Amino acid sequence: MRSDQRQLLDTVDEALKRVLAGGFSFISFSNYVKVAVASNYADALGNSPFHLSREEVPVMAVFGWPVRSGAPFQYRFRDVMNRLEDAGITPHWKDEVIALRVKQNRADASKGQDGNSPYEAASFKQLEASQDLVLGIMHLQGAFYVLLFGSGIAFLTLLGERHYRTR
Structure with a gap:
């Protein structure tokens, strides 16, 4: 890719609109893009006009838990956090947070508070009220x-x- 073809866009919505127009790809943090696509571009069944990669590039995100040096619970706390991560509970929590955020965004869009949604709020209501079951x-x-x-x-x-x- 030539350097003159790379662009820095202000918002994810602007980038997603360019992707829909064609001839443009967008790379960003997966969780943020998943929420934006599911909130604004997916129907009630989860179908969207975008392809989101299943593979993710790991980005070093470090969260700190400041505790006093020599605290008696320090090692036990670290052990519990490692067990939660190894058991897959933290990714499950992340998926629940994403689903809750998407639900809130769709509720706001259906009330008409979010005017920049590419789909009409009525179409969300029609799809969710549909009696079809897969x-x-x-x-x-x-x-x-x-x-x-x-x-x-x-x-x-x-x-x-x-x-x-x-x-």
């Missing part, structure tokens, strides 16, 4: 139980026939 594995769980039950009965019948045939 079926997933959880919805088909009963069918799998019936299949498993039927396979079990068939197997027991096979065993019974084999047992009585050998006599």
Whole structure:
């Protein structure tokens, strides 16, 4: 990429509008862009006109927990924080915070407080009020139980026939 093609934009919304227009790519912090796209450009089902990469470039973000030197809980606190991170709880919390922020942004947009949303607030209400439901594995769980039950009965019948045939 030539240096004269790189641009510094003031807002994420401005950059996302340029991406929609075509011929422009945007690289920024993933959490901020996820919130902006989900709040302003995605429908109620989560579909958006953007492709967000699943791979992220790690950026060193260090958070400090200042405690008094030699505090009796210092090592235990660090151990608990490491366990929370290793268990995947902190990314789960991050996803919950993002979802809550998106929900708040959409609520503000539906009230008409956010006038710069590219989608109309009425379209959000229509999509959320829609009775269409996308079926997933959880919805088909009963069918799998019936299949498993039927396979079990068939197997027991096979065993019974084999047992009585050998006599």
